[in-house]
Amino acid sequence: MSKQEKYVSPEDIYDLQFPSDPQISPDGKKVIFVKKWIHKKEQKYYSNLYSVDTVRGTVVQFTRGEQKDIKPRWNRNGKQLLFIRSTQNKSELLSFYGGLGEPMPLISLEDGDIQDLAFSPDDKWVAVLIQKYDVSGEDRKKEPLKRDIDRLFYRLDGEGFRQKRAVQLFIVKSRGGRLIPITDVPRDVTDFAWNHDGTGIYYVTNDHEDPDRHMDEESIFFYSLKEKRHVRIEKPAGPIGWVQADPEGKYLYFAGHFKPGHSWGAVNSEIQQLHLETGEIHSLTASLDRTTDMVTLGDITPSFVKQKALFQTSEDLLFTVSSEGANPLFKFNILSGEITPLLDGPECVVSFSMSRDGKNIAVHLAQMERPDEIWLLELNSEKHFRRITFLNDEYMSSISCNVPEEYHIPSDNAVIQSWVLKPPGFNSKKKYPLLLQIHGGPRAQYGYTWFHEMQVFAAAGFVVLYTNPQGSQGYGHAFADAITGKWAEPAMNDLMAAVDYILELGFVDPEQCFVTGGSYGGYMTNWVISHTNRFKGAVTQRSICDLSSFFGTSDTGWDLEADFHDVPWKNPELYKKWSPITYADQIDTPLCIIHSENDLRCPVEQAEQLFVRLKYDKKPVRLVLFPEESHGLSRGGRPDRRVERLKLMLEEFRVKS
Numbered sequence: 212m213s214k215q216e217k218y219v220s221p222e223d224i225y226d227l228q229f230p231s232d233p234q235i236s237p238d239g240k241k242v243i244f245v246k247k248w249i250h251k252k253e254q255k256y257y258s259n260l261y262s263v264d265t266v267r268g269t270v271v272q273f274t275r276g277e278q279k280d281i282k283p284r285w286n287r288n289g290k291q292l293l294f295i296r297s298t299q300n301k302s303e304l305l306s307f308y309g310g311l312g313e314p315m316p317l318i319s320l321e322d323g324d325i326q327d328l329a330f331s332p333d334d335k336w337v338a339v340l341i342q343k344y345d346v347s348g349e350d351r352k353k354e355p356l357k358r359d360i361d362r363l364f365y366r367l368d369g370e371g372f373r374q375k376r377a378v379q380l381f382i383v384k385s386r387g388g389r390l391i392p393i394t395d396v397p398r399d400v401t402d403f404a405w406n407h408d409g410t411g412i413y414y415v416t417n418d419h420e421d422p423d424r425h426m427d428e429e430s431i432f433f434y435s436l437k438e439k440r441h442v443r444i445e446k447p448a449g450p451i452g453w454v455q456a457d458p459e460g461k462y463l464y465f466a467g468h469f470k471p472g473h474s475w476g477a478v479n480s481e482i483q484q485l486h487l488e489t490g491e492i493h494s495l496t497a498s499l500d501r502t503t504d505m506v507t508l509g510d511i512t513p514s515f516v517k518q519k520a521l522f523q524t525s526e527d528l529l530f531t532v533s534s535e536g537a538n539p540l541f542k543f544n545i546l547s548g549e550i551t552p553l554l555d556g557p558e559c560v561v562s563f564s565m566s567r568d569g570k571n572i573a574v575h576l577a578q579m580e581r582p583d584e585i586w587l588l589e590l591n592s593e594k595h596f597r598r599i600t601f602l603n604d605e606y607m608s609s610i611s612c613n614v615p616e617e618y619h620i621p622s623d624n625a626v627i628q629s630w631v632l633k634p635p636g637f638n639s640k641k642k643y644p645l646l647l648q649i650h651g652g653p654r655a656q657y658g659y660t661w662f663h664e665m666q667v668f669a670a671a672g673f674v675v676l677y678t679n680p681q682g683s684q685g686y687g688h689a690f691a692d693a694i695t696g697k698w699a700e701p702a703m704n705d706l707m708a709a710v711d712y713i714l715e716l717g718f719v720d721p722e723q724c725f726v727t728g729g730s731y732g733g734y735m736t737n738w739v740i741s742h743t744n745r746f747k748g749a750v751t752q753r754s755i756c757d758l759s760s761f762f763g764t765s766d767t768g769w770d771l772e773a774d775f776h777d778v779p780w781k782n783p784e785l786y787k788k789w790s791p792i793t794y795a796d797q798i799d800t801p802l803c804i805i806h807s808e809n810d811l812r813c814p815v816e817q818a819e820q821l822f823v824r825l826k827y828d829k830k831p832v833r834l835v836l837f838p839e840e841s842h843g844l845s846r847g848g849r850p851d852r853r854v855e856r857l858k859l860m861l862e863e864f865r866v867k868s
């Protein structure tokens with residue numbers, strides 16, 4: 212088959228390679244990275260470690276087998292590499308010492324999960340985060356007789372009922388020994404960092420007396436290993452993404468803000484510098500008006516990756532932000548306060564690590580031109596950025612696909628960054644069907660990633676339009692906050708302005724417009740079809756239709772108070788006004804509702820309500836449920852179900868077009 216004849220298909224997820232978490236050796240000579248793969252027969256995801264030589268480019272598989280190997284971490288002299296291995300029955304911290312060979316277990320647990328690790332500055336100790344199970348062994352596989360629920364935050368999407376035991380911090384000698392507990396806190400330790408000289412560890416936990424009502428009020432503590440004492444670091448209330456120690460020991464750095472309960476992700480997470488002696492806090496990134504959270508969405512690129520700022524030298528701190536569809540890499544100079552871009556092209560730095568001299572930076576990079584790969588930024592006399600893995604080149608040379616084109620579309624009070632992906636062999640004289648894709652979050656962004664789903668629809672002959680309407684992150688606080696207390700407006704206006712603009716270009720058939728979206732994007736799909744009949748068909752996925760029931764049934768639904776500044780029982784009219792189900796009698800667009808049965812973020816009752824309402828009214832509606840799956844079906848669900856979802860959507864739109 213010639214290159215021109217093969218287009219992107221739903222099944223191509225089996226051919227794609229998924230590299231992540233590149234960790235460069237201290238001498239800069241090699242990069243260890245994680246490669247996720249799909250076991251087609253078992254329908255499972257596994258991951259192994261690979262190494263790429265930064266000069267020769269040779270790739271060597273470091274670990275093999277059907278397990279999940281994650282978080283490779285070098286010690287400072289580059290002689291030891293630790294990583295976490297999860298198999299069905301065990302969670303292990305494994306160590307390679309002095310090269311390849313068989314990794315040796317430092318920790319091996321059957322009653323818990325190891326979640327994170329970090330070497331102490333002198334390499335003698337390793338700090339680890341561990342979630343111990345409430346019940347272990349065979350009992351874990353059995354359903355309990357009953358469940359006694361005594362807290363608000365009792366379930367988590369993708370996980371299920373939450374463990375009663377919290378994630379705790381431990382230390383272990385890097386050459387092996389006893390696991391020593393550091394914390395015994397009632398709520399999870401969510402991040403930690405060794406201090407500059409390894410005499411203690413900073414850690415983050417929520418110690419609010421009512422933590423579930425105040426989920427975004429986290430505290431930082433310092434544990435002194437010598438004094439065996441925990442000290443709270445005073446700071447105003449607010450959420451914390453990560454903590455990082457200063458190489459000189461003068462400051463503490465963390466990502467966060469001080470407006471808890473203010474909005475659902477619209478407030479930027481900024482890098483805060485806390486003077487350890489005076490307690491003074493100063494935001495390093497306020498002037499950027501961007502969040503340091505990685506909120507770019509994709510279906511093969513990971514989103515919401517926690518990437519700490521890293522010290523390149525004792526004066527220069529490197530960090531990323533989400534900005535206008537990209538995740539640029541910036542350098543902040545502590546002395547001058549100057550912020551310089553190191554990578555600021557149309558691309559997303561998903562995560563990065565640095566060699567000891569700070570001159571070589573390994574980057575997990577997402578781009579629109581190709582699926583994610585590992586790149587190397589060399590900062591010697593000249594800046595040089597080059598790709599060092601070519602994992603998806605064979606796949607890319609086997610298919611024919613386009614790169615999305617960017618548009619900046621005027622709407623009321625805003626300009627909407629948008630992308631149009633045209634079908635292969637596009638001919639501007641023809642009229643194509645249009646698919647409007649709406650992202651979720653709402654405080655997230657579409658951006659510079661190779662998006663499998665968009666490519667599948669373009670390959671099937673659709674012009675795919677995707678945009679970042681107001682409410683998205685990446686354009687400053689005011690832009691993200693514009694939908695607060697409303698959700699549907701002004702996003703609806705922006706989306707329709709984008710469709711109008713593309714129709715004006717003349718290559719779309721106005722009678723053949725379709726719409727889809729997931730989560731908040733599903734909410735907006737429901738809103739769109741209950742407020743206009745311009746679309747010929749719609750697929751709403753993992754959607755929200757009733758904000759009031761969402762408040763009480765979503766795993767963190769009560770958090771909606773932060774966005775609507777009220778609760779449904781005190782202000783039912785507000786919740787009703789902004790719930791698409793209120794306008795269900797106005798829906799005439801044929802609708803397919805796709806939902807996962809185990810979605811705890813947007814519970815399946817949202818789909819059921821909408822389906823029953825429309826079916827009762829004899830409207831054209833179809834409900835497709837995916838058993839066992841959670842909210843993340845489209846990017847992390849069982850591979851055959853991911854394929855089936857895409858095929859189903861194609862079939863829905865094809866039949867109607």
Ligand SMILES: CC(=O)N[C@@H](C)C(=O)N[C@@H](C)C(=O)O
Pocket residue numbers: 650651652653655729730731732812813842
């Ligand atoms: C914060 C959150 O989970 N919001 C959901 C309602 C949502 O819209 N999620 C998006 C990111 C999705 O695509 O699932």
